[in-house]
């Protein structure tokens with residue numbers, strides 16, 4: 001079982017990963033339960049929301065806040081900012097970008113679900129900005145997890161026009177490289193390029209590792225989580 005992770009976060013003691021498809025569809029509670037048991041993370045400490053391809057972020061700063069949220073109907077949002085210990089957050093993806101940002105000592109962490117709509121709405125930049133308003137200190141670093149990469153993200157003009165700096169034309173087809181746009185947004189928020197790591201994995205290219213909404217036309221999803229012990 002190969003979880004997709006970032007070595008810098010592992011070194012900071014932050015439990016995190018994007019799940020491979022062999023662990024199953026993470027929309028199913030029995031699969032998330034199994035994952036969090038394996039990771040020794042209490043699932044009731046993991047904040048969840050209903051993803052709506054927006055640029056809405058939610059800040060949570062303690063366990064009681066997470067547990068209050070979980071008792072209510074799920075919030076509609078696409079990004080978490082978490083601070084405090086023994087809490088975490090999770091998002092579902094299947095081609096969209098899972099983005100994790102953290103501050104120098106990983107006291108404040110951001111996790112956002114960036115589909116092309118979210119990237120176009122500047123959710124990556126807003127995640128970084130919101131972290132600073134929620135107390136993030138020192139330099140920020142980012143991990144852009146497995147998603148549909150420029151090799152496969154073919155688009156029509158309506159989408160291409162939203163990314164004037166990230167369109168690649170090959171033959172008579174247009175592709176968007178979301179990494180390029182995310183890099184632009186994060187560097188504009190003063191994150192150094194060398195502190196931004198892009199996963200090389202493409203969800204569309206690697207059926208052995210990932211679900212892909214475009215390729216499979218199903219709603220099966222991968223989970224990306226972060227947890228601060």
Ligand SMILES: [Zn+2]
Pocket residue numbers: 148149150151152202203204205
């Ligand atoms: Zn690809």
